[in-house]
Amino acid sequence: MKIGFDNEKYLNMQSQHIRDRIAQFGGKLYLEFGGKLFDDYHASRVLPGFKPDSKLQMLMQLKDEAEIVIVINADDIEKNKVRGDLGITYDLDVMRLIDVFSKRGLYVGSVVLTRFADQPAAVKFQKKLEENGVRVYHHFSIPNYPSDIDLIVSDEGYGRNDYVETSRRLVVITAPGPGKAGYAKFETFPIWNLPLKHPVNVAYEAATADLNDVNMIDPFHLEAYGETTVNYNRDIEIFPVLNTMFESILGESPYKSPTDMGVNMAGNCIIDDDATCAAANQEIIRRYYDAMCNHTKGNGTPDEAYKIGLLMKQNKLTADDRVVIAPALALAEETGAPAAAMELGDGRIATGKTSDLLGACAAMMLNALKLLGDIPRKVDLIDSAVIEPIQKLKVENFGSENPRLHTDEVLIALSISAVTNPTARLAMQQLEKLRDTEAHATVILSETDSRTLKKLGVHVTTEPHYETNKLYQK
Numbered sequence: 001m002k003i004g005f006d007n008e009k010y011l012n013m014q015s016q017h018i019r020d021r022i023a024q025f026g027g028k029l030y031l032e033f034g035g036k037l038f039d040d041y042h043a044s045r046v047l048p049g050f051k052p053d054s055k056l057q058m059l060m061q062l063k064d065e066a067e068i069v070i071v072i073n074a075d076d077i078e079k080n081k082v083r084g085d086l087g088i089t090y091d092l093d094v095m096r097l098i099d100v101f102s103k104r105g106l107y108v109g110s111v112v113l114t115r116f117a118d119q120p121a122a123v124k125f126q127k128k129l130e131e132n133g134v135r136v137y138h139h140f141s142i143p144n145y146p147s148d149i150d151l152i153v154s155d156e157g158y159g160r161n162d163y164v165e166t167s168r169r170l171v172v173i174t175a176p177g178p179g180k181a182g183y184a185k186f187e188t189f190p191i192w193n194l195p196l197k198h199p200v201n202v203a204y205e206a207a208t209a210d211l212n213d214v215n216m217i218d219p220f221h222l223e224a225y226g227e228t229t230v231n232y233n234r235d236i237e238i239f240p241v242l243n244t245m246f247e248s249i250l251g252e253s254p255y256k257s258p259t260d261m262g263v264n265m266a267g268n269c270i271i272d273d274d275a276t277c278a279a280a281n282q283e284i285i286r287r288y289y290d291a292m293c294n295h296t297k298g299n300g301t302p303d304e305a306y307k308i309g310l311l312m313k314q315n316k317l318t319a320d321d322r323v324v325i326a327p328a329l330a331l332a333e334e335t336g337a338p339a340a341a342m343e344l345g346d347g348r349i350a351t352g353k354t355s356d357l358l359g360a361c362a363a364m365m366l367n368a369l370k371l372l373g374d375i376p377r378k379v380d381l382i383d384s385a386v387i388e389p390i391q392k393l394k395v396e397n398f399g400s401e402n403p404r405l406h407t408d409e410v411l412i413a414l415s416i417s418a419v420t421n422p423t424a425r426l427a428m429q430q431l432e433k434l435r436d437t438e439a440h441a442t443v444i445l446s447e448t449d450s451r452t453l454k455k456l457g458v459h460v461t462t463e464p465h466y467e468t469n470k471l472y473q474k
Contacts, residue, residue, distance in 0.1 A: 004275030005049030005266075013265045015061040018186075021263055022065075022169055025254070030171045031263070034187035037172070038100055043188050045459065046203045046280040047266065048436075055188075059172065060104060067109040067168040068101055070094055071139075074113045074122035087451075091125045098134065109166055110135040112173075117141070137162035146241040153248045185235070185261045190215045192229045192259050193267040199280035199315060201230055206287035206311050209304040221257035229259040281315060282438065285322045285461070288312055292464035293444055322461065324440040327351055329463075332442040338467050340364040340441040342458070344371060345433065354404070357387055361441055361449045362410040368437070372430035381424045382413045407452040434458055443467040 022029040044052045076090045116138040126136045139161040151157045189204035218231040235258040246253035288308040294300030319325050324341040331339035337354040340361045352364025394400040417424035435457030442463050
């Protein structure tokens with residue numbers, strides 16, 4: 001991708017801005033991080049140059065001043081809610097994050113279980129954390145939240161919650177902390193100082209279609225300063241409540257608008273607006289196809305795809321703007337079987353068709369590696385003597401009905417061939433160049449193919465239907 005975002009500038013500017021906000025509040029700040037603190041791939045896609053762990057890297061510059069409080073909804077633990085991009089439950093993700101933060105030298109102070117009501121799974125999770133030396137606190141549901149301000153700020157509201165003990169100047173948390181301290185929000189999107197209909201902000205609406213988030217002009221900021229800024233509906237709707245709470249707790253509110261509460265500097269670090277617009281437009285189209293596929297899988301509603309479709313029309317986008325779709329569909333039409341296409345960094349297109357040996361995505365990947373390594377397409381990178389035993393293992397020992405190799409199996413076969421085959425070794429050396437390429441398949445992919453391509457950094461979309469009409473899809 002063409003770089004449109006200065007990541008180094010962002011790290012320095014963002015960390016300094018947070019230090020300034022800490023000083024503004026006399027030495028302690030509770031900072032709510034919206035979105036993913038770690039592995040923020042949405043931001044890296046729509047702001048080319050932004051690193052998936054940029055927010056974590058920024059915190060590393062403040063690690064001696066910061067502590068992290070991880071919050072999880074006890075109902076989500078009870079329901080075994082799964083994080084879609086990683087395929088793990090939220091409680092497992094909490095433990096993963098504790099490990100990631102601790103490994104980087106960041107101090108995890110505690111975990112807070114919100115909406116706690118002695119749910120059996122939550123109690124079991126708490127015990128596991130405490131056995132590993134992690135402090136756990138409880139926050140409870142408050143009737144008539146957020147409208148009953150008197151109850152919220154009373155002993156029966158927030159006063160009923162466990163007091164979360166903290167010791168550092170900067171507390172990274174997902175809710176306001178108690179006591180006389182400052183509070184701010186770190187939401188990367190929407191970017192407050194980009195236009196309302198900027199593709200980067202529209203891409204955020206597409207990403208949150210399931211939450212019905214809508215970007216809006218911040219009316220409080222406009223009234224207070226005469227300046228047009230962008231926020232989203234939930235922050236704007238809740239601001240009068242937060243403002244009243246600040247006044248009740250602190251005596252006066254430090255903020256005049258939701259935008260005031262934010263500390264995000266991402267909009268100041270865009271160095272190529274055309275590049276970010278192009279990347280964001282691709283993300284909108286990807287989100288549209290993802291929403292349609294999720295509906296087919298039974299994980300979403302038609303409303304999500306409909307809403308993102310309207311955003312595409314608003315930005316004058318069609319499937320033709322995603323160049324990998326047409327060649328994939330054309331090859332599927334020609335062969336009468338699933339096909340796939342990939343756009344490389346230099347604009348060349350690699351395609352792959354279904355064969356007796358390989359699935360479409362596996363063939364596409366091999367053909368892409370050949371193009372990148374200037375290897376003639378007719379050259380076989382993997383000897384049939386390597387492929388056949390793998391197929392035999394799949395069918396005869398694992399009971400698979402499909403003998404064709406998936407992408408992960410092809411990579412294993414290719415790595416084995418690379419030991420003795422210099423051409424296969426050359427192809428293996430091209431793998432890193434697949435990162436940030438675009439691909440499209442004409443059927444919904446298996447979990448294996450989808451996961452492998454994601455690990456390689458390939459941005460994949462698919463048509464919203466399966467290869468077969470079987471009720472059980474793997």
